[in-house]
Amino acid sequence: MSSGSLVLFPQEAALEAPTFEALAEVLRAAGVLGSPIAGGEGEFLAGEGFLQQITFMGCSPFIALEPPADGGAFCHLRLHGPYAEPRLLWGRNTRPPKCPACGRRIADWQQHLGADAVHCAACGAESRLADCAWRGHAGFGRCFVEIRNIFPGEAVPVDRLLARLQGLGAGPWGWFYLS
Ligand SMILES: [Zn+2]
Structure with a gap:
């Protein structure tokens, strides 16, 4: 454990x-x-x-x-x-990161995780993982x-x-x- x-x-x-x-x-x-x-x-x-x-x-x-x-x-x-x-x-x-573009939490981020970016379903922005807090x-x-x-x-x-x-x-x- x-x-x-x-x-x-x-x-x-x-x-x-x-x-x-x-x-x-x-x-x-x-x-x-x-x-x-x-x-x-x-x-x-x-x-x-x-x-x-x-x-x-x-x-x-x-x-x-x-x-x-x-x-x-x-x-x-x-x-x-x-x-x-x-x-x-x-x-x-x-925890889900906040979308740097719209500020909403990307609740399903694990399903939208690319090599170096995450996609926000709310606003459609592709954000660099480096820019997520x-x-x-x-x-x-x-x-x-x-x-x-x-x-x-x-x-x-x-x-x-x-x-x-x-x-x-x-x-x-x-x-x-x-x-
Ligand atoms: Zn967004």
């Missing part, structure tokens, strides 16, 4: 994403990324400095960073991309650092980590939650 994910991503989707190796190196140097998980595509254990880079809210919750013996959920990372073209990463919690419930980018088994709002990256990621040259990084 997964409670959700915290996802970090470069917000300037027009810019080329860093290579997988460059991204992994920065995350490893920051202590966020540990060993690759055998058999997992782009999956890694959390590194030794993980809890210094990701701040958990509330009263020191118990965070499982190692695979539990019973095979239960634990916090780990999955690197997505880089992709040649930006894409939308969304989940069950993603996803309000922290989805992200449009060329690479993503997914930190799994985090409840939406439960944890945030520290500013220093975001600054290190920005040093990769793909613009400023932000984050959102999936569940």
Whole structure:
């Protein structure tokens, strides 16, 4: 069972994403990324400095960073991309975006989702996904650092980590939650 994910991503989707190796190196140097998980595509254990880079809210919750013996959920990372073209990463919690042209919610957006645009049935406008406000419930980018088994709002990256990621040259990084 997964409670959700915290996802970090470069917000300037027009810019080329860093290579997988460059991204992994920065995350490893920051202590966020540990060993690759055998058999997992782009999956890694959390590194030794993980809890210094990701701040958990509330009263020191118990965070499982190692695979539990019973095979239960634990916090780990999955690197997505880089992709040649930006894409939308969304989940069950993603709310309908507002049409940038008419301001109405595109309730059936999932049925009208193209490669990089969404069609508004109300006014007929084709809007770029990059122009839609996803309000922290989805992200449009060329690479993503997914930190799994985090409840939406439960944890945030520290500013220093975001600054290190920005040093990769793909613009400023932000984050959102999936569940
Ligand atoms: Zn519209």
